[in-house]
Amino acid sequence: MDFSNNILETIGNTPLVKLNKIVAEIDALVLAKVETFNPGNSVKDRMAVKMIEDAEADGRLKPGGTIIEGTSGNTGMGLALVAIVKGYKLICVISDKQSKEKMDILRAVGAKVVVCPTDVEPTDPRSYYSVSKRLAEETPNSWYVNQYDNMSNSLAHYEQTGPEIWKQTDGKITHFVVGVGTGGTISGVGKYLKEKNPNIKVWGIDTYGSVFKKYHETGIFDENEIYSYITEGIGEDILPKNVDFSLIDGFTKVTDKDAAVYTRKIALEEGIFVGNSAGACIKGLLQLKEHFKPDDVVVVLFHDSGSRYVGKMFNDDWMRERGFLEENVTKAEDVIKDHIDKELIVVRTEELVSHAIERMRKYKISQIPVVDINGFVGSVDETDLFRSYVADKNVAEKPIKEVMGKPFPIVKLGTPIEEVSKLFSKENDAVLVDLGNGHHHIITKYDIIGSIK
Template identity: 35%
Template sequence: MENGRTKTEYFNLKKMPHIVKALDRNQKVHPNVLHAIGNTPLVKLSKIPKEENLKCDVYVKCEFMNPGGSVKDRIAYRMVLDAEEKGILIPGKSVIIEPTSGNTGIGLALAAAVRAYRCIIVLPEKMSDEKVNTLLALGAEIIRTPTEAASESPESNIMVARKLAKEIPNAILLDQYNNVCNPLAHYDSTAEEILWSLDDDVDMVVVGAGTCGTISGVAHKIKERCPKCVIVGVDPYGSILAQPEELNTSDVQVYEVEGIGYDFLPRALDRKVIDKWIKTEDSTSLPMARRLIKEEGLLCGSSSGSAMWGAVQAAKSLREGQRCVVILPDSIRNYMTKFISDQWMEARHFKPLPKNDKLWWWNQYLTEDIYQPVTTLPQSSSPCEALNSLRKASSKILAVVNDKGSIQGVFTADNVRRRLANLTGSMADTLDKFIVKKYYKVELKNKPTLGEVSRILDISPYVVVTNKDSIGIQKPVGILSSEDLLLYISANGKHANGK
């Protein structure tokens, strides 16, 4: 069977040492917060299935109610316990290092705080500030890596973590991608809880695929006890986990949903126990996550929207009286400045712009007399040359372009300072290391309104203005700030509020 990039036998989960809690009673007192991990509620949905014309009963496993806020608490604690039992981790001495999209890191930082370990988390830059701040509050040290770095690149979070594990004395890489405790934690707990709650009678389980320990572990246990159950994996476009391989064909390179999808096949993935795959997009996943919050009162994260959207597609095949379980992996806490923000959603066209007929300027189109021209910088420049250009331009922002004039990102002194102070940056690095590649922009060909620009300025200090040429190259033509917008409004002799 295929697991990872080579044909190897999957872990024999049935023969592993097991830790199974009694589920028919709750402890009155826990010795520490780690003992509160698991036994999360299974909740029947009332509105979304009806609105989507599903005939079956749909239940959600509320993993965001774990102490660290996600399903990853389960594997983090299990990996730590296993390493301690084997003498690999020694409290007060060992250093835990882990590459993660954030939630496993939070689970490990939680365990490290309770059990007295130094903890270093290697995290892609894409991940939310909320995850970063939670990790820091738990006492973890953080190293950020480029989001676009492929898993085998020396700059990826996986390769940087491996390098650190070799360099730092007493460092241990628990390695969630290859650690048997990843699927084993779900084989022993998550799956057992689902089966207990539904009296061993479940027809479909839908799980988002990341490291794939959740879906593989749950699938192995449930198929042992309930062979009829269909296991559905949910994988975003831009990832390669799904089968058949042609499902993964896509021009998507970066997606907004965090915690699912990879550009390699983890050892923790066992594709043979997954019956069906559903591919998802940000444009359907994120609005569905908002619906789970607004319509069902479930304070879940973005990947929960992916799993739920996938479940809606897959569960159309189920009949009345059949049961579908959807695992909601993490919490709203991680995304307060991302998909929870209306402006963030609007800027990505995942949510329509609000109407505002009271403001005379709201529906006017952006024109060149409103924004400031932007200075461009060749991508081949050095960081020192870029800083000199920034000073000469008397501007806070430069647009970085390739040899065809296409915008590649923006350069700001603030981003350079943050990288040098908080990340592994050096002025000897190439300019590419200092470019802001995720920024807010509007394209003139799309006729952006001043209302759209104003909403973006609620969450960003500037908006880059671009204009596609006749062959489709997106060229930067301007920069717009709140000051520019207010100057235009006041110059027309009217107040911003229309009075």
């Protein structure tokens, strides 16, 4: 009989799959190392086992202990599988930008999930780095994994993933391309491959909002490069010890939009349902295409499964809200089609300013058309009301007609977006669209910005 003694024995030996349509413009053989075939559906299963086994061996992790780790989700899943098999408790500290699917999956496999804000400094006590360390100090018989600086991370890939790729390509690999987060995969695989053949090029995929690319090129840790980004699993605002920059030949950065768009393209064009970092890797690969020759063998690693992103990159509404869907926005109705059925909020000339303020609060809007029995006669926006309030603290009890500005311009359905955009100015923050039958809808600056692709 052919069977595994537990789920951990099924980790590794993931397939190498030739990519076709999505890399048609690359003049080389491109192979994807599809790590979603691991039982936890990501590359992180490999290092989760290695880190725990090494901690057991040197006494850092004791029987019945609690494993604590800050994770973007995938490492947590790998740790959860090992914790289940070996009888440990697990606390995963995760940032709020990670997908709901990742959090739900971690809870499903028995992990306690603690969610922390994304937009804080690594040293902030609320950051998931800080919270992880604090929980490890407060929890009896616990071990803080720290995948960023735990060298068992890269060692797992040196011992497993690198040799697999070398064997599967019969030693013919010329380039290795992978997203960089903790640095374990690129450093472990890169070290093994370069020991086998120093001419193999190792390229890292970075994201905007991360420090890796500039630090590699200049040695400067530029805090101005650090800002919030959407792409999951790659990029950092710290320099993990697992990132061995000496093994990396170069980085290329990929935008959030491109990463999301290409994540969907991989599924549609190759039938491989993988996650957000895979999309970044493919777009990065295309950005590097001049580095590849016809006889080259390029291996790109796909980190995780698309199932963890069904509410994000694979959701049309989520993509549309961020301007990531490749849609043609050419006319006035294109800009407002997602909320065209909503009622236009108005205020009447004789209503009090306080009524307009209350409507702005209730509907979370910044400008309102003013009407009387003859139609649109004016407008108010939050800037007008603020100025009026500064000038007169009793303005809230005055009628709207005393503070209103000029009415918003009105355009017809079918008006080109270029013409609509020209109607916005310092004095005018919105445009009304005549829908016919006496109905109108509003286009704001926010709507125009949201339509920019």
